[in-house]
Amino acid sequence: MEDIVERFLAGNRRALARVISRIENETPEGREYLRQLYPHSGRAHTIGVTGSAGAGKSTLTGALAAEYRRHGKTVGIVAVDPSSPFTQGAILGDRIRMQDLALDEGVFVRSMAGRGALGGLAPSINDVVAAVDAFGFDYIIIETVGAGQDEVEIAGTAMTTVLVNNPGTGDDIQAMKAGILEIADVLVVNKADHPGADTLASQLQGLLNLSPKDMRRPPIVKTVSTRGEGMQELAAAIAEHREYLDEHGLLQQQREKNARHQVLSAARAILLQRIQAATPDEQLDGLVQRVASRDLDPHTAAEELANVVSG
Amino acid sequence: MTAPAQTKPRVLIAKPGLDGHDRGAKVVARALRDGGCEVIYTGIRQTPEMIAEAALQEDVDVVGLSILSGAHLELFPRVVEELKKRDLDDVLLFCGGIIPDEDTAELEKLGFKAIFRPGTDTRDIVKFVYDNASKS
Numbered sequence A: 001m002e003d004i005v006e007r008f009l010a011g012n013r014r015a016l017a018r019v020i021s022r023i024e025n026e027t028p029e030g031r032e033y034l035r036q037l038y039p040h041s042g043r044a045h046t047i048g049v050t051g052s053a054g055a056g057k058s059t060l061t062g063a064l065a066a067e068y069r070r071h072g073k074t075v076g077i078v079a080v081d082p083s084s085p086f087t088q089g090a091i092l093g094d095r096i097r098m099q100d101l102a103l104d105e106g107v108f109v110r111s112m113a114g115r116g117a118l119g120g121l122a123p124s125i126n127d128v129v130a131a132v133d134a135f136g137f138d139y140i141i142i143e144t145v146g147a148g149q150d151e152v153e154i155a156g157t158a159m160t161t162v163l164v165n166n167p168g169t170g171d172d173i174q175a176m177k178a179g180i181l182e183i184a185d186v187l188v189v190n191k192a193d194h195p196g197a198d199t200l201a202s203q204l205q206g207l208l209n210l211s212p213k214d215m216r217r218p219p220i221v222k223t224v225s226t227r228g229e230g231m232q233e234l235a236a237a238i239a240e241h242r243e244y245l246d247e248h249g250l251l252q253q254q255r256e257k258n259a260r261h262q263v264l265s266a267a268r269a270i271l272l273q274r275i276q277a278a279t280p281d282e283q284l285d286g287l288v289q290r291v292a293s294r295d296l297d298p299h300t301a302a303e304e305l306a307n308v309v310s311g
Numbered sequence B: 001m002t003a004p005a006q007t008k009p010r011v012l013i014a015k016p017g018l019d020g021h022d023r024g025a026k027v028v029a030r031a032l033r034d035g036g037c038e039v040i041y042t043g044i045r046q047t048p049e050m051i052a053e054a055a056l057q058e059d060v061d062v063v064g065l066s067i068l069s070g071a072h073l074e075l076f077p078r079v080v081e082e083l084k085k086r087d088l089d090d091v092l093l094f095c096g097g098i099i100p101d102e103d104t105a106e107l108e109k110l111g112f113k114a115i116f117r118p119g120t121d122t123r124d125i126v127k128f129v130y131d132n133a134s135k136s
Helices: A002-009 A013-024 A028-040 A057-070 A094-101 A125-134 A172-176 A197-208 A231-247 A250-278 A281-292 A298-310 B023-034 B048-058 B072-085 B101-110 B122-132
Strands: A045-051 A075-081 A090-092 A107-113 A139-143 A160-165 A186-189 A220-222 B010-014 B038-041 B062-067 B092-097 B112-116
Touching: A002 A013, A002 A028, A013 A028, A013 A107, A013 A125, A013 B048, A028 A125, A045 A057, A045 A231, A057 A075, A057 A094, A057 A139, A057 A160, A057 A231, A075 A090, A075 A094, A075 A125, A090 A107, A090 B023, A094 A107, A107 A125, A107 B048, A125 A139, A160 A231, A186 A197, A186 A231, A197 A220, A220 A231, A231 A250, A250 A298, A281 A298, B010 B023, B010 B048, B023 B038, B023 B062, B023 B092, B023 B122, B048 B062, B048 B072, B062 B072, B062 B122, B072 B092, B072 B101, B092 B122, B101 B112, B112 B122
Parallel strands: A045 A139, A045 A160, A075 A107, A075 A139, A090 B038, A160 A186, A186 A220, B010 B038, B010 B062, B062 B092, B092 B112
Antiparallel strands: none
């Protein structure tokens, strides 16, 4: 076990790949690796890329990584695609859009299946990002599954959230709704060579102008990811957001918020495991039957289960 | 009774070389997905180095190569060599496509545990993967 962590810390890419699998599969070794590696994490600038399916997230992620590489920076990429709700299988196809980086030693791309997590990410995303971070990349780009209106988890995982929009995908009322637009630190109008790009950009600007005066208004960057256009501007907008976080002491605040969320959700998982371990199957089955036949409500049943560990 | 960790096979489906027809590769990827595997599909025109590097980064248990161009005896040995260079000799290998019967022995010698030709029932491919992929 020491061996793989040592190789990881010496920069062995296979060790990184293996450690990610162990963490992703929530094995005891994975927990132990994370315990040892966690103190090495926290140095990378983490960037979330989100937006609807087909918006160009993978292509933009690849193009942005190429921009960082031109400046000699190293990039870890974690790209999430959805799992089947029926078979748990998944097609992970984000690498297809990142071919130019395939043999670049300064880039590491890992695909992850969503495995049923809500919010556009994967259950172990924070732990996996911590491992990639501990490996020592300058930037980590986290690409969400195709997100609609409400997949906002990425804002808790990444320091800077980039929302990728496309022309021709709904009027300005769509953009006024609460949810994903609120978490964007940088707005991208991708496929800016398509008709309607300028209209979309001005609609977005119009909406931002309605935000309260003391709120930071995210910049709007036009890109054509397939040709790498707008990547310098995007990298500059991300850097500007990072400076903003640093200047206002927001990074520490965000880290603490994310840490709190992670600790509590891990505690929740441990408690659930303890409850399940302490509950005979017959007892659970009995409660389930009573709830299903409306003899008992779910909350009272849960209280009964929880008493096993608290009492 | 704890939540079982996911131990389903992680599979890379790759198309080495220059032929641009990936219908077969997609059918196999889809069948494995429906069989519960996590399938990484990297698209057409992959070099042996790209395939091996993807296998390494994605830490896959299985690599399936699809080829229709007839260049399998040129390209497959190089894929195997690139995998070995990266110490990935424990990965389960299979292949499919237009592969003449007389090439079977040579591919088996290279380490391919199965060759799936046109007409294969995709359920056989899924079964092969589950029977032979060792989750380390």
